[in-house]
Amino acid sequence: MVTSIVIVGVGGQGVMTLARWLGRAAVAAGYDVKIAEVHGLSQRGGSVEVHVRIGERVYAPVVSEGDADYVVAMEAIEALRAFRYLKEEALFVVNKRIIQVPGKYVDPEQVYRALAVHKGLRLVPAFELALKIGDPIYENSVLLGYVAKLLRLDGFVDWLDEKNLRAFEEGRRLASAL
Amino acid sequence: MKHLLLGNEAIAYGALSAGVAVAAGYPGTPSSEIIETLLEFKDRKVYWASNEKTAVELAYGAALAGARALAAMKHVGLNVAADPFHSAAYTGVVGGLLIVTADDPHMWSSQNEQDTRWYGLQSYIPVLEPSEPQEAFKMAKDGLALSESLEHPVLLRSTTRVSHVRAPVVVEPPAPPKFGKFSRDVERYVLVPQNARRRRADVLRKWELLKDFSARFMSVEGEGDVTVVASGVGYLYAVEALERLGVKARIVKIGMSVPLSKKVVDVVTDEVVVVEEGDPVVETQLRVMGIKTKGKIDGFFPQSGELSLRAVVEGLSKALGLGVKLADPAKPTLQPPPRPPYLCPGCPHMGTFYALKLAGAGQKVVWSGDIGCYTLGINTGQQDLATHMGSSIGLGMGIALSDREKLVVATIGDSTFYHAALPQLIDLKTKKIPLVLVVMDNEYTAMTGGQPSPSRAVPAERLMEAIGIKHYVIDPVDVKRSVEVAKRAIAEAKSGEPVALISRRPCVLEALRAARRSGFKPPKYYVVSDRCRSCGICYNLLKCYAITKLPDGKAWIDPSLCNGCSMCAQVCPYDAIKPAEPDKVSKWLELWSQA
Numbered sequence: 001m002v003t004s005i006v007i008v009g010v011g012g013q014g015v016m017t018l019a020r021w022l023g024r025a026a027v028a029a030g031y032d033v034k035i036a037e038v039h040g041l042s043q044r045g046g047s048v049e050v051h052v053r054i055g056e057r058v059y060a061p062v063v064s065e066g067d068a069d070y071v072v073a074m075e076a077i078e079a080l081r082a083f084r085y086l087k088e089e090a091l092f093v094v095n096k097r098i099i100q101v102p103g104k105y106v107d108p109e110q111v112y113r114a115l116a117v118h119k120g121l122r123l124v125p126a127f128e129l130a131l132k133i134g135d136p137i138y139e140n141s142v143l144l145g146y147v148a149k150l151l152r153l154d155g156f157v158d159w160l161d162e163k164n165l166r167a168f169e170e171g172r173r174l175a176s177a178l
Numbered sequence: 179m180k181h182l183l184l185g186n187e188a189i190a191y192g193a194l195s196a197g198v199a200v201a202a203g204y205p206g207t208p209s210s211e212i213i214e215t216l217l218e219f220k221d222r223k224v225y226w227a228s229n230e231k232t233a234v235e236l237a238y239g240a241a242l243a244g245a246r247a248l249a250a251m252k253h254v255g256l257n258v259a260a261d262p263f264h265s266a267a268y269t270g271v272v273g274g275l276l277i278v279t280a281d282d283p284h285m286w287s288s289q290n291e292q293d294t295r296w297y298g299l300q301s302y303i304p305v306l307e308p309s310e311p312q313e314a315f316k317m318a319k320d321g322l323a324l325s326e327s328l329e330h331p332v333l334l335r336s337t338t339r340v341s342h343v344r345a346p347v348v349v350e351p352p353a354p355p356k357f358g359k360f361s362r363d364v365e366r367y368v369l370v371p372q373n374a375r376r377r378r379a380d381v382l383r384k385w386e387l388l389k390d391f392s393a394r395f396m397s398v399e400g401e402g403d404v405t406v407v408a409s410g411v412g413y414l415y416a417v418e419a420l421e422r423l424g425v426k427a428r429i430v431k432i433g434m435s436v437p438l439s440k441k442v443v444d445v446v447t448d449e450v451v452v453v454e455e456g457d458p459v460v461e462t463q464l465r466v467m468g469i470k471t472k473g474k475i476d477g478f479f480p481q482s483g484e485l486s487l488r489a490v491v492e493g494l495s496k497a498l499g500l501g502v503k504l505a506d507p508a509k510p511t512l513q514p515p516p517r518p519p520y521l522c523p524g525c526p527h528m529g530t531f532y533a534l535k536l537a538g539a540g541q542k543v544v545w546s547g548d549i550g551c552y553t554l555g556i557n558t559g560q561q562d563l564a565t566h567m568g569s570s571i572g573l574g575m576g577i578a579l580s581d582r583e584k585l586v587v588a589t590i591g592d593s594t595f596y597h598a599a600l601p602q603l604i605d606l607k608t609k610k611i612p613l614v615l616v617v618m619d620n621e622y623t624a625m626t627g628g629q630p631s632p633s634r635a636v637p638a639e640r641l642m643e644a645i646g647i648k649h650y651v652i653d654p655v656d657v658k659r660s661v662e663v664a665k666r667a668i669a670e671a672k673s674g675e676p677v678a679l680i681s682r683r684p685c686v687l688e689a690l691r692a693a694r695r696s697g698f699k700p701p702k703y704y705v706v707s708d709r710c711r712s713c714g715i716c717y718n719l720l721k722c723y724a725i726t727k728l729p730d731g732k733a734w735i736d737p738s739l740c741n742g743c744s745m746c747a748q749v750c751p752y753d754a755i756k757p758a759e760p761d762k763v764s765k766w767l768e769l770w771s772q773a
Contacts, residue, residue, distance in 0.1 A: 011519075012522075012739075020344065023182050023344055024182055027180060027346050032345070032346060033344070033346060034343055034344070034345045035345070036342065036343050036344075037184075037342045037343075045517070045519060045520040045521075045522065045523075045723045046517060047517045058345075059414040059415070059418040060414050060415050060486075061310070061339045061343045061345075061411065061414065062484070062487070064486050064487040064491075066488075066504070066505060066507040066508065067487070067488075077514045077517070080512060080513075080514040081514045081517075083507075083509065083510040084507035084508060085507070086507075086508050088508075099739075100726040101516070101517050102717060102721065102722075102725065102727070103717060103718075104515040105728065105729055106512075111514075113512075114511045114512035115510070117510065118508070
């Protein structure tokens with residue numbers, strides 16, 4: 001059994017870091033892992049997509065459309081773009097946050113409504129929590145905590161610093177409340 | 179102990195465990211992490227070279243002198259290095275020479291989709307093709323040893339899904355670097371025609387040997403009525419796709435895809451399905467051997483872009499007549515607007531393009547672009563062509579000569595300038611071709627992650643002085659002066675002489691990293707809503723992606739994206755953009771200029 005996770009966001013948000021952290025925990029738990037980094041043009045502000053596959057033995061490095069067990073979006077417009085990866089029964093974890101595309105303003109409520117078409121949608125206030133902790137950069141730790149709880153992965157506490165750990169715990173707490 | 183390594187890191191560790199002593203490369207996605215990893219090892223000679231040709235030459239020379247050496251680049255880089263690459267096959271080597279290329283199918287960050295395995299066939303250099311990081315480690319290690327034992331260069335061909343995949347890898351510790359001594363052998367190393375002809379015969383003899391040798395990198399797995407031949411990451415997709423389809427098959431895994439082992443004919447049935455990433459290189463060789471194939475040539479698998487599990491499941495299903503059709507993926511009810519890449523907020527190139535746009539307004543300009551972050555000048559309409567490294571000035575000269583009505587403004591980043599524009603600079607001067615050359619010097623190879631560029635050691639103005647090209651230096655964050663100087667440069671070029679504009683300010687991301695380390699936070703800018711008259715100069719002309727156009731046309735700056743460059747405040751005609759912490763402004767600009 002292989003679990004396929006697609007993580008998306010906007011360049012600069014820490015999408016890659018989130019994927020790497022998940023992979024590290026999976027290896028510590030004894031699994032095989034493949035993390036495929038889809039950089040795009042390697043610049044900030046573009047769509048970023050990383051695929052993580054975890055299992056006893058993982059072959060293909062990239063998740064196919066309609067094949068993801070989890071889609072984790074650090075930004076809601078990018079969540080729409082990742083819609084195509086969702087399996088029908090997939091969990092769709094979306095940071096409640098919009099980073100506008102320059103010159104193409106989209107109404108956030110419209111985005112959230114469109115995402116809710118998928119019944120496994122979980123809107124997570126990761127950005128809001130990160131701001132409370134002191135910096136938007138902690139939003140990926142909130143999401144990490146959330147996803148780690150869903151995947152029943154453990155063992156992050158050793159290497160997360162104090163603030164990231166706080167964000168991580170907030171995420172875990174939110175996921176436990178499901 | 180298993181480490182979660184990127185394929186590129188695994189390649190570096192493989193080479194280290196083989197005692198690599200000399201390595202050089204030019205950064206390029208998806209290959210850059212190979213040299214970056216090797217640079218950590220101070221007992222080796224590891225360099226970022228000015229371009230791929232000098233990188234290969236450095237490694238080739240070292241291998242001629244008996245060292246174990248590596249050169250790394252992306253696929254298109256091998257075109258730049260193609261000259262020494264082909265000669266290396268003729269002289270052979272004494273130590274080991276491993277040339278690593280990372281191909282980029284689907285062109286995630288490249289100008290073309292090129293399968294470097296053809297270069298193996300063309301140059302008579304064998305090609306190893308790993309499927310995942312663990313294998314990349316092993317093939318880098320074995321490749322160097324193989325090269326030394328055969329006295330012949332070896333090409334290691336990776337693709338994005340090997341180079342940029344992170345997976346658990348068991349690594350062996352680095353072996354001490356193996357340097358060497360050069361022994362004179364004129365008949366072998368001086369490729370005058372008479373010598374080269376003899377060497378050609380040797381190369382062909384060696385190639386026949388390699389066709390036997392290639393079998394060592396071939397393995398057969400599983401049982402079944404169907405035979406699938408797979409190489410590289412294609413192997414991984416094939417295994418998983420067969421599992422999904424519930425098909426029992428024999429899989430012939432090809433590790434050395436060029437030259438293909440003669441022994442393939444011993445293991446294949448009358449027809450095989452071929453799964454490979456890139457062009458039908460394995461498939462073509464199979465057909466030459468008289469084997470019937472179903473692969474890319476007849477369209478069972480897509481000829482462009484990357485393989486995917488989906489494409490391989492569907493291709494196998496078609497090839498095996500299974501009639502499996504996968505369901506269409508879900509579509510959202512709201513189509514997200516595309517998010518094309520933009521220059522980073524505060525990118526100095528943003529200021530340079532803005533100044534050039536204003537200076538060139540009302541004139542017929544051909545924007546001759548190049549390969550790098552600044553290719554994103556396409557967003558402001560300031561990129562009419564960009565085809566390869568050095569194309570800005572190279573093609574720009576040709577355009578200037580044939581279209582006398584338009585003025586060519588050639589924009590090129592510093593790393594690309596040193597990589598591919600110096601001979602053109604000499605042509606520019608000696609042919610007296612009037613164009614404006616803009617060297618966008620951010621002092622880093624920024625697009626690939628901030629590798630050092632030669633611009634500090636060899637400032638562009640020194641080259642201009644030496645060659646005798648009129649030039650100006652500007653700071654793009656000083657918008658007003660930049661516009662004035664750009665206007666002057668354009669006027670002078672129009673009067674018939676080449677003029678260079680060197681626009682210098684370090685990459686803002688590098689400056690931010692340095693600032694973060696020292697605990698300094700750059701000031702953020704905000705829009706005073708009452709003063710904003712929705713003119714759109716900031717978001718339409720500057721195209722900073724931290725600036726959003728609100729539904730009423732007013733501007734809004736996302737504080738989480740603003741990097742405090744001040745350019746929007748300078749271009750706003752209504753004084754509606756202000757720094758939140760005015761006392762920090764000059765300190766930040768100063769710190770930044772020193773990054």
